[in-house]
Amino acid sequence: MAAPRPEFFxxxxxxxxxxxxxxxxxxxxxxxxxxxxxxxxxxxxxxxxHRFVPAPERDLAYADTPLPIGLxxxxxxxxxxxxxxxxxxxxxxxxxxxxxxxxxxQAAILSCLAAKVVTVERHRALGERAWxxxxxxxxxxxxxxxxxTGVVGDGTLGCPEHAPYDAIVVTAASPAVPEPxxxxxxxxxxxxxxxGGHGVQTLERHRRQGDQIVSERLMxxxxxxxxxxxxxxx
Ligand code: SAM
Numbered sequence: 001m002a003a004p005r006p007e008f009f010x011x012x013x014x015x016x017x018x019x020x021x022x023x024x025x026x027x028x029x030x031x032x033x034x035x036x037x038x039x040x041x042x043x044x045x046x047x048x049x050h051r052f053v054p055a056p057e058r059d060l061a062y063a064d065t066p067l068p069i070g071l072x073x074x075x076x077x078x079x080x081x082x083x084x085x086x087x088x089x090x091x092x093x094x095x096x097x098x099x100x101x102x103x104x105x106q107a108a109i110l111s112c113l114a115a116k117v118v119t120v121e122r123h124r125a126l127g128e129r130a131w132x133x134x135x136x137x138x139x140x141x142x143x144x145x146x147x148x149t150g151v152v153g154d155g156t157l158g159c160p161e162h163a164p165y166d167a168i169v170v171t172a173a174s175p176a177v178p179e180p181x182x183x184x185x186x187x188x189x190x191x192x193x194x195x196g197g198h199g200v201q202t203l204e205r206h207r208r209q210g211d212q213i214v215s216e217r218l219m220x221x222x223x224x225x226x227x228x229x230x231x232x233x234x
Pocket of ligand 1: 073074075076099100101102103104105106107120121122123126153154155156171172223224225226227228229231
């Protein structure tokens, strides 16, 4: 990952040192909780999470907790973003699809770790806020955010115009694995998705190997519902 230029953080003014310290403490927590991939940890150190958190909640930006972002949606807990990202096993050259842009934070993390990121959000207002933030960081020297393409729509259908994908991450909980996402995986591609009812779900990883899909259960998790044709009905 290219290092962020100093002016990337300069908009924080005198607060920059405080946010930097909190960000490093968050990364230490992620390491202590078992996140090992050094590229993932570096991305978490490089992306200013507080800018993706709306002002009323900003003081908690680096706490290991989900936070509200409006329209009943959340920016996910840092550990869960890190665990899902690590499970994608990115090495730098991949095309990644994210379903559920939300705040734009995970898209920013992914853009530090892959060649191209397509991110789909069903709420236009959330998507547009996230893409404006990502564009702002690109303009101020942020690492890789220009690699992100934002789309408004039903992500349970995937995004066929940019398929196939080396990695797909779904950041909302689905009653079952959305079939179109499996179809849009490249050979060797990984799909990481929370599956289950309202309440607790299981984070699953599905890997395409030719015509076969090999599936693993990774951990318990709790997500807002994935609403769409191959998810929950509204
Ligand atoms: N990745 C986000 C971030 O970094 O802030 C967190 C996402 S939030 C937990 C889940 C998001 O999925 C919400 O913004 C919600 O509107 C979105 N969502 C739910 N169903 C969707 C669908 N079918 N297509 C696209 N987005 C969807």
